[in-house]
Amino acid sequence: PSALYSAAVDLGATSGRVILGTWSRQRLTLAEVHRFPNTYRELGPHAYWELGALWHEVQTGLRQAVAALPRGAKLASVGVDTWGCDHVLLNDAGRLVFPPHAYRDARTQPGLQRLARTRAALERVYAATGIPNVFYNTSLQLAETVASCPAIEDLATRCLLLSDYFNFLLSGRMENELSNASTTQLLDVHGRDWSRAALNHFRVPAEWFKAPITSGTKLGRVRSLPELAGTQVIAVPGHDTASAYDAMPAAENGGDLFLSSGTWSLVGFENDAPLLGADALAARIANERTGRGGYRPLTNVVGLFLLEQTMKDFSRRPSHDREWAALIAAAEKLPAPAGLLDLADPAFAAPDSMKRAIDAQLKKRKLRAPKDLAGYTRLICDSIGRGHAHAAQAFEHMIGRRFQRILMVGGGSRNRLLCQATANAAGIPVASFSLEGSAVGNLASQLIALGAVKDLKTFRRLLAHHLEQKAYAPRG
Numbered sequence: 001p002s003a004l005y006s007a008a009v010d011l012g013a014t015s016g017r018v019i020l021g022t023w024s025r026q027r028l029t030l031a032e033v034h035r036f037p038n039t040y041r042e043l044g045p046h047a048y049w050e051l052g053a054l055w056h057e058v059q060t061g062l063r064q065a066v067a068a069l070p071r072g073a074k075l076a077s078v079g080v081d082t083w084g085c086d087h088v089l090l091n092d093a094g095r096l097v098f099p100p101h102a103y104r105d106a107r108t109q110p111g112l113q114r115l116a117r118t119r120a121a122l123e124r125v126y127a128a129t130g131i132p133n134v135f136y137n138t139s140l141q142l143a144e145t146v147a148s149c150p151a152i153e154d155l156a157t158r159c160l161l162l163s164d165y166f167n168f169l170l171s172g173r174m175e176n177e178l179s180n181a182s183t184t185q186l187l188d189v190h191g192r193d194w195s196r197a198a199l200n201h202f203r204v205p206a207e208w209f210k211a212p213i214t215s216g217t218k219l220g221r222v223r224s225l226p227e228l229a230g231t232q233v234i235a236v237p238g239h240d241t242a243s244a245y246d247a248m249p250a251a252e253n254g255g256d257l258f259l260s261s262g263t264w265s266l267v268g269f270e271n272d273a274p275l276l277g278a279d280a281l282a283a284r285i286a287n288e289r290t291g292r293g294g295y296r297p298l299t300n301v302v303g304l305f306l307l308e309q310t311m312k313d314f315s316r317r318p319s320h321d322r323e324w325a326a327l328i329a330a331a332e333k334l335p336a337p338a339g340l341l342d343l344a345d346p347a348f349a350a351p352d353s354m355k356r357a358i359d360a361q362l363k364k365r366k367l368r369a370p371k372d373l374a375g376y377t378r379l380i381c382d383s384i385g386r387g388h389a390h391a392a393q394a395f396e397h398m399i400g401r402r403f404q405r406i407l408m409v410g411g412g413s414r415n416r417l418l419c420q421a422t423a424n425a426a427g428i429p430v431a432s433f434s435l436e437g438s439a440v441g442n443l444a445s446q447l448i449a450l451g452a453v454k455d456l457k458t459f460r461r462l463l464a465h466h467l468e469q470k471a472y473a474p475r476g
């Protein structure tokens with residue numbers, strides 16, 4: 001049997017990549033053909049994405065994927081996943097009618113606080129959507145857009161999450177995909193359609209959304225790049241976290257807790273039903289969805305954004321693997337920090353200087369600031385590790401059973417210090433897979449849609465077979 005080639009476009013808030021997947025003899029191999037940094041830009045008090053620049057990188061990466069194919073081979077399909085919540089507003093002709101704000105824009109703060117203060121509304125929205133009140137929610141963003149610019153209701157006819165928008169740029173089809181739709185806080189937690197109650201609460205026009213499609217839906221051939229003329233665009237779990245969870249080589253007994261570690265740390269698992277009610281709301285459990293409609297309750301812990309941003313204040317920071325290893329080794333040798341960071345500090349959301357935000361919190365708590373980058377690295381990894389443990393404990397408390405392993409994918413799964421800190425704090429062994437989880441899950445959906453793999457269970461089994469894993473036993 002000949003090989004099958006598919007491309008995964010995986011866009012994160014701080015970096016993006018295009019990965020060429022080759023499926024041959026029941027095995028997936030990956031080649032990263034393009035990687036690029038991503039960042040939002042500030043204009044006055046607001047923060048925006050540069051979508052033209054991103055689309056340019058996507059096209060460059062896809063051309064690179066085609067160039068990397070063996071002679072005579074064709075790219076069968078392409079799928080796109082992106083970070084959650086951020087979106088565009090369009091008219092029927094597909095033109096942008098509002099600038100694309102970044103989720104770290106402070107414009108949602110008044111709405112966030114208003115909802116936090118109104119217990120009844122908070123509970124109603126949570127009961128309807130299963131999504132807690134977080135500053136990045138699409139709901140808060142759209143509420144602010146409509147309130148600050150009422151004319152938008154005359155201009156916009158559609159709202160697409162960013163993965164949907166890139167699917168549209170590639171295929172010409174405007175669809176809302178289910179997993180990314182579930183990050184909006186506007187989807188009905190008990191069904192697969194939008195929640196009237198939530199749309200009304202946030203005063204968001206219902207006409208902006210179509211009933212979500214599930215992953216595996218074929219959107220048509222690529223129309224915008226002649227090099228990819230025969231390539232199918234396939235809707236994958238458009239939310240990067242949903243794609244990453246699909247890539248978890250999970251045991252079938254359900255004893256694994258999932259951790260996708262990148263800019264954010266997404267700690268959760270798959271479940272037949274959502275986790276709702278007062279305990280779930282207090283633990284800020286987000287009942288997001290898989291691309292097939294299942295539930296993946298998770299909590300979002302501040303992740304390696306803390307370290308990425310802190311590094312900006314140091315002129316000597318690691319730029320390649322060997323320097324990274326040296327930094328982690330130096331951080332490991334340090335004594336345990338006297339106190340860990342309170343990760344819920346709102347000052348960590350989008351500070352001008354993360355280092356100063358950390359120092360300010362430590363000062364307030366009468367703790368000494370670390371001396372050097374190794375010290376910050378140690379403090380941050382131990383703090384995130386404890387954050388992971390708290391999330392694990394909240395889940396165990398709610399579902400009444402212990403997790404046997406924590407499976408870790410994403411950039412942070414290569415960070416030994418963070419893996420060990422997580423195992424230590426949680427008292428649960430960590431299995432880390434140096435795996436671009438989102439890209440792998442993205443490819444999995446394409447292979448299933450193309451008929452090369454029967455289903456996700458089969459894919460995970462085949463994946464687990466070939467994956468290298470590192471085990472971290474709890475210590476201390």
Ligand code: LRH
Pocket residue numbers: 012013082083084085103136183239240241262263264266
């Ligand atoms: C991670 C992520 C996360 C949230 C956030 C906005 O990249 O998608 O799951 O939704 O970004």
